Amino acid sequence: xxxxxxxxxxxxxxxxxxxxxxxxIVLCYPGVHAMIAYxxxxxxxxxxxxxxxxxxxxxxxxxxxxxxxPGAKIGKGFFIDHGMGVVIGETCEIGDNCTLYHGVTLGGxxxxxxxxxxxxxxxxxxxxxxxxxxxxxxxxxxxxGSNAVVVKDVPHDTTVVGIPGREVRAKKELSPxxxxxxxxxxxxGQMPDPVAKAVTCVLEQMHQMERRLHTLEExxxxxxxxxxxxxxxxxxx
Numbered sequence: 001x002x003x004x005x006x007x008x009x010x011x012x013x014x015x016x017x018x019x020x021x022x023x024x025i026v027l028c029y030p031g032v033h034a035m036i037a038y039x040x041x042x043x044x045x046x047x048x049x050x051x052x053x054x055x056x057x058x059x060x061x062x063x064x065x066x067x068x069x070p071g072a073k074i075g076k077g078f079f080i081d082h083g084m085g086v087v088i089g090e091t092c093e094i095g096d097n098c099t100l101y102h103g104v105t106l107g108g109x110x111x112x113x114x115x116x117x118x119x120x121x122x123x124x125x126x127x128x129x130x131x132x133x134x135x136x137x138x139x140x141x142x143x144x145g146s147n148a149v150v151v152k153d154v155p156h157d158t159t160v161v162g163i164p165g166r167e168v169r170a171k172k173e174l175s176p177x178x179x180x181x182x183x184x185x186x187x188x189g190q191m192p193d194p195v196a197k198a199v200t201c202v203l204e205q206m207h208q209m210e211r212r213l214h215t216l217e218e219x220x221x222x223x224x225x226x227x228x229x230x231x232x233x234x235x236x237x
Contacts, residue, residue: 005036120142130149151165
């Protein structure tokens with residue numbers, strides 16, 4: 001457990017340029033405090049000391065503003081940046097080297113027992129304010145943009161934005177430098193807007209129809225003018 005906590009601290013240097021030394025991280029990072037409380041409470045949960053586990057989890061929530069149920073399963077190298085308002089439900093499963101920003105909810109959509117919270121595979125990033133709901137899976141390297149609401153599975157190395165979450169970019173569409181860079185807040189650069197793209201496509205189709213209609217009207221006028229010129233010649237004949 002202590003080695004896992006050391007890993008949680010070490011990864012912060014890779015993902016937060018503001019981190020300067022270990023002492024600063026240990027003293028001033030609420031995400032680290034929340035993970036220390038979680039690691040201890042999760043052990044107690046596994047040993048079936050459920051009340052003690054929930055109490056330690058509650059104390060961690062009061063001190064950090066981060067609520068992690070002791071029944072959740074979280075891998076190594078997990079980082080919560082800023083952290084206030086993060087909620088991680090009981091049946092969540094989070095892989096290695098995942099990152100959450102403040103205001104993230106990994107929540108359930110049912111009151112039934114059993115698996116009801118999301119599964120995050122290795123390397124997933126969830127941006128600030130995003131909501132990932134239900135027993136869905138975010139596969140390896142998936143990214144969720146800030147304030148997105150995700151209610152269905154996300155393929156590996158894919159970015160999702162919007163409400164509801166829409167796939168807007170896959171890793172194969174990125175340059176080699178972008179593909180391996182750490183995506184701050186779950187997005188890279190200027191993200192496309194799928195709704196705006198759809199509206200643009202509809203407007204383009206309307207313009208095409210208008211051009212075709214204008215062409216047909218011009219052809220009709222030309223035919224009418226031609227018939228009008230031919231009528232006097234027929235009468236003289």
